[in-house]
Amino acid sequence: MSVIPEVPPADEATEAWWAATRQRRLVLQTCTGCGSHQHPPRALCTGCGRTDTLHHREVSGDGTVDACTVVERAMPGFDPPYVVARVRLAEGVVLLSNVLAADPYAVRVGDPLTLDWRALDDGRALPVFTPVPDPALEETP
Ligand code: ZN
Helix, strand or coil: CCCCCCCCCCCCCCCCHHHHCCCCCCCCEEEEECEEEECCCCCCCCCCCCCCCCEECCCCCCEEEEEEEEEEECCCEEECCCCEEEEEECCCEEEEEEECCCCCHHHCCCCCEEEEEEECCCCCCEEEEEEEECHCCCCCC
């Protein structure tokens, strides 16, 4: 894939999240008050509204396809066809991301995914996902 032209800079709410991506660590905002996880990072908890109980916790990045579509139109930084997906992480949080699949048209809702990273020019990275191979579908040589 080519370079993504514009990714928003970090702000006060997203700074810790972006910093973690520099180390290829996926973190979620977690509330010690009510136990909620949320993404993207915000100034207050969407579960209980508190602002002093949020911290970032590293997660595995394991998830499943919640919804997906194949984009066939060229966009700067994206070579068609490519998969745009809502990815539901094991913690229940949903991320909008890409699924990097050999066959974009074979990606289905419910498919298990594993975390990967797409590097940005400034050292940050975007979380992307790859399908977990299904052993039952592996071809025998
Ligand atoms: Zn909360």
